Amino acid sequence: MSAFVKLISSDGFEFTVDRKAACVSNTIKQMLSADGNFMENTSGEVRFPEIPAVILERVCQYFYYKLQYQNTPAKAIPAFALPPEQALELLKAANYLDT
Template identity: 70%
Template sequence: MSKKSVKLVSAEGFEFIIDHKAACVSNTIKQMLSSEGNFTETELGEISFPEISSPILEKICEYFYYKLRYQNESSNSIPEFQLPPEIALELLKAANYLDT
């Protein structure tokens, strides 16, 4: 895995490999990846989230790319981010932890 990508691991062990820039949409992940010292996250570019299920982490990764794509657009031209209502609460908790 290159330094330009990050591996996010869900509670079930599913791995999501995303661009470093996309991962850094999350302030929590950004800080984990830029920490001083020999932390696994910094060394390997891999972060485990034992509290976040695979479907939620997948939606979070989608949001990171959505946010990157539309961050410089006017609010009138940004399409709505599609969110299934049945995962809204769990996704909100994860987003709060990830500071996105």
């Protein structure tokens, strides 16, 4: 099992992220689970036919942000900046990815 996972956007861009970061998403975590029968578990690649690269890039940034601040008191966590024009698409992606 590789320490990295490749996330592929709807427009073909590839993002290589730490497996631990990718597993911030419960959806991805289940796909990569040894218990599941998903092809993503063996290939180490997860394709997102509904998520464009500009949104998937922000999602990947959020995965690392979440890991970095997971044990930090809430008052000390800086805001995760979201461009207003991406808010709706990010909300849909977050819902699908269960993050």
